[in-house]
Amino acid sequence: MTKSNSTGHGVYNPLDSMMSRFNEAARILGLDEQIANVLKSPDKCVIVTMPITMDDGSIRVFEGYRVVHSDHLGPGKGGIRYSMDVNLDEVKALAAWMTWKCAVVNIPFGGAKGGVKCDPRTMSKGELERLTRGYTRAMVDVFGPDKDIPAPDMGTGQQEMAWIVDEYSKVKGQNSLAVVTGKPLVLGGSLGRVEATGRGVMITARSAMAKLGMKPTQVTCVVQGFGNVGSISAKLLAQLGVKVVGISDISGGLYNPNGIDVLKAIEHVQNHASHTLEGFAGGERIVNGAILELPCDILVPAAKEDQITPENADKIKAKLIVEGANGPTTAEADPILRKKGILVVPDILANAGGVTVSYFEWVQNRLGYYWTEERVHRRSDRVLKQAFDNVYAASEKYGVDMRIAAYIVAMDKVATTLKLRGLF
Numbered sequence: 001m002t003k004s005n006s007t008g009h010g011v012y013n014p015l016d017s018m019m020s021r022f023n024e025a026a027r028i029l030g031l032d033e034q035i036a037n038v039l040k041s042p043d044k045c046v047i048v049t050m051p052i053t054m055d056d057g058s059i060r061v062f063e064g065y066r067v068v069h070s071d072h073l074g075p076g077k078g079g080i081r082y083s084m085d086v087n088l089d090e091v092k093a094l095a096a097w098m099t100w101k102c103a104v105v106n107i108p109f110g111g112a113k114g115g116v117k118c119d120p121r122t123m124s125k126g127e128l129e130r131l132t133r134g135y136t137r138a139m140v141d142v143f144g145p146d147k148d149i150p151a152p153d154m155g156t157g158q159q160e161m162a163w164i165v166d167e168y169s170k171v172k173g174q175n176s177l178a179v180v181t182g183k184p185l186v187l188g189g190s191l192g193r194v195e196a197t198g199r200g201v202m203i204t205a206r207s208a209m210a211k212l213g214m215k216p217t218q219v220t221c222v223v224q225g226f227g228n229v230g231s232i233s234a235k236l237l238a239q240l241g242v243k244v245v246g247i248s249d250i251s252g253g254l255y256n257p258n259g260i261d262v263l264k265a266i267e268h269v270q271n272h273a274s275h276t277l278e279g280f281a282g283g284e285r286i287v288n289g290a291i292l293e294l295p296c297d298i299l300v301p302a303a304k305e306d307q308i309t310p311e312n313a314d315k316i317k318a319k320l321i322v323e324g325a326n327g328p329t330t331a332e333a334d335p336i337l338r339k340k341g342i343l344v345v346p347d348i349l350a351n352a353g354g355v356t357v358s359y360f361e362w363v364q365n366r367l368g369y370y371w372t373e374e375r376v377h378r379r380s381d382r383v384l385k386q387a388f389d390n391v392y393a394a395s396e397k398y399g400v401d402m403r404i405a406a407y408i409v410a411m412d413k414v415a416t417t418l419k420l421r422g423l424f
């Protein structure tokens with residue numbers, strides 16, 4: 001922890017969180033110190049400034065980042081985040097998590113991440129387009145279908161990916177659909193990509209419920225964050241028969257012990273001017289901090305990092321946490337959750353459905369042949385189920401929680417590849 005913030009919780013550095021799990025897994029794995037040092041250091045960190053003309057004619061300077069953590073298993077892969085909280089340490093942590101995530105689900109990508117410090121909600125479509133094209137031009141030598149392949153993350157979506165394809169293709173003088181994933185369908189996107197991360201959360205939650213002997217139709221769930229990952233996780237868990245009793249987003253939270261109509265909530269967010277849950281009347285209004293502490297069996301943090309901390313971990317009532325967001329639990333909170341006997345399906349496994357279908361999108365772009373939605377779901381479900389079983393088996397073999405087990409599985413794979421490729 002570094003300093004404190006306005007919410008009363010400490011401000012945690014996600015890079016410290018990543019490193020502390022890395023060090024624990026390296027110790028258990030008996031990883032050679034020199035190899036560990038290579039794996040800890042990002043391959044490449046790029047910082048750019050982009051002067052953008054705003055709608056009122058003024059010029060604002062934005063700062064953008066791209067970190068390629070590792071390309072040992074394949075080209076770098078990872079989303080681009082637009083948020084005022086973006087900073088280099090956060091991007092470095094997210095890039096490393098992508099390396100471990102791709103390794104956990106066994107897809108041939110390394111890890112990368114990008115971000116621009118901006119508040120997309122206060123920008124017009126034209127301003128966002130100029131910013132995205134500016135960022136792409138600045139990163140044109142970093143990105144590439146065989147080098148580093150971005151995707152959406154918080155604050156970005158299909159439209160930004162379409163602008164990136166267009167700008168990158170123009171600069172390179174050739175169409176290059178495979179340079180990003182998470183594209184609109186008409187522009188080489190994959191069926192099933194929009195739902196992929198939430199679907200992976202549901203699949204891994206289902207595997208975890210089976211291990212705990214929980215019947216989906218007899219359990220309740222709370223979801224923090226109601227964007228792409230949160231809303232789809234909630235929808236698919238509800239389809240399994242799970243009762244969703246709490247949801248929240250930036251506008252606040254809702255609690256209804258009788259169950260929230262998730263489809264109605266999604267419709268509300270789509271139609272409301274603010275694209276939030278503001279004004280949705282499906283339950284009792286609660287303040288944001290309270291959502292994680294609601295009575296429930298399953299908790300899905302799907303908003304942002306550093307939400308489960310030593311300040312609130314002890315108050316969590318769920319028996320199972322499935323991490324839809326990246327880094328929602330700080331390293332200091334892990335032992336508290338462990339002591340309470342809560343099973344945590346860690347982010348690098350639980351939210352890996354997104355990158356898995358991103359990989360399928362890249363494969364389809366390169367084949368020039370597109371799969372049915374049913375094939376995408378079937379293949380990604382298989383990948384996620386297998387990854388869950390591998391991590392669960394490693395947690396039993398090494399006597400560790402699933403988070404450290406996931407790091408062990410991933411780091412072992414990347415370290416083996418690194419040794420085979422050599423370090424010259």
Ligand code: NAD
Nearest residue numbers: 154155197225226227228229249250303304325326351354
């Ligand atoms: P999004 O922008 O679609 O949604 C984020 C949601 O979180 C919004 O509903 C927002 O209102 C809410 N939120 C923000 N701050 C909050 C707060 N303090 N309390 C409660 N809610 C808050 O983003 P997303 O794509 O759904 O990503 C969510 C998380 O999942 C991020 O950590 C992201 O890195 C991770 N993730 C996303 C994908 C993907 O495919 N989209 C894949 C893997 C991981």
